[in-house]
Amino acid sequence: MRTLSDMHSVALAATDGMLHFELAVAAEVFGTGSLYDFAICGQRAVRVGRFRVAPDRGLGELANAGTVIVPGWADVDVDPPAGLVEAVRAAHEAGARVASLCTGAFVLAAAGLLDGRRATTHWAHTGQLAARHPLVEVDPDVLYVDNGSVLTSAGKAAAMDLCLHLVRLDHGSAAANAIARRLVVPPHRAGGQAQFVSAPVPVQDADPLADLLPWVTQRLDRPLTVEDLARRANMSSRNLARHFRSATGTTPLRWLLTQRIRRAQELLEATDDGIDVIAAASGMGSAATLRRHFNRTVGVPPDAYRRTFRR
Structure with missing residues (x-):
């Protein structure tokens, strides 16, 4: 079983027909800076959209990586290349963490990595994925699914969300937020957020939540309630819930809890404050x-999380 330090090598599987946006997202997140040893792996120069990409290493090198990224590919009506499927399966059997972006989930499914697991892909292809691979529990309503050693994301912007999620797991919130700032994207959207929302995130200036969300994040140490948020936005709680669902794909209470957890993560990573102090600073109370809430959301207790990022 690989350790966290071994997982800082990232290999991107490349073959003809890959979607260039998802490939570029992975290269931007993992291939820039010093956090990861990043390589593109393929059998030969491949056609990606209108571009040709020359891989750094062969497909067989996927098995030596800590993390394997499988970008989306264009023609989901045909089976993915057998060589790619076998290389991804071998990498997972060797202990690699394998993540698909968008329709890359079809490759993971063909490799058998999604059997009996919850997974997602671009909402336009979730029905096709479920029909072709009935052993996969396809969830069409989320941005990404983290099964530990196997992860899948929805399309386009959700690919960025999953990549930042991986950085957050490996290096903490501060590192993920720094990359998000460089790329001018939201630093965190929870995987369970809806794929299809009627307004983009973050909200625009004309949106009634544009002033409310920054106001809340500056006051996370206070015992805010949904009623407090509604009063600040000068609307009813029901109207606030409707606007939240439209703009963020989630409820005000769930969004507020997510912000409190993120604040706690940052304090655990960057300070020596005790758990009581961090609980107060993040508005958790005790x-x-x-x-x-931290254990339920992040998967480990706060103390274990701090030890991981202080190693």
Whole structure:
């Protein structure tokens, strides 16, 4: 089983017909800076949209990577190349963490990595994925799904969300937020957020939430309620919920809890403050409440999270 330090090598699987946007997203997140040893792996120079990409290494090198990224590919009506499928399967059997972007999920499914697992892909192709691979639990309503060693994302912008999620797992919120700032994208959208929302994130200036969200993030240490948010936005709680669902794909309460968890993560990574202090600073009220929500959301207790990013 690979350790976290071994997982800082990232290999991107490339073959003809890959979608250039998803390939570029992975290259931007993992191939820029010093956080990862990044390589593009393929059998030969490949056609990606209107471009040709010359791989750094062969497909067999996927098995030596800590993390393998499989970008989306254009023609989901035909089976993915057998060589690619076998290389991805071998990498996973060797212990690699494997993540697909957009329709790259069809490659993971063909390799058998999604059997019995929850997964997603671009909403326009979720029905096709479910029909072709009935053993896969396809969820059409989320941005990405993290099964630990196997991860899948929806299309386009959700590919960025999943890549930043991986950086956050490996290096913490501060590193992921720094990359997000460089790329001018939202630093965090939870995987369970809806794929298809009627307004983009972040909200635009004309949106009634444009002033509210920054106001909330500056006051996370306070015991804010949904009623407080509605009063600040000068609307009813029901109207606030409708606007939140439209703009972010989630509820005000869930969004607020996510912001509190993110604040706690940042403080655990960057300070020596005790759990009680962090619980107060993130608006959780008590260490017990923080531990309960943190463990449920992040998957590990706050103390274990801090040790991971202080190693």
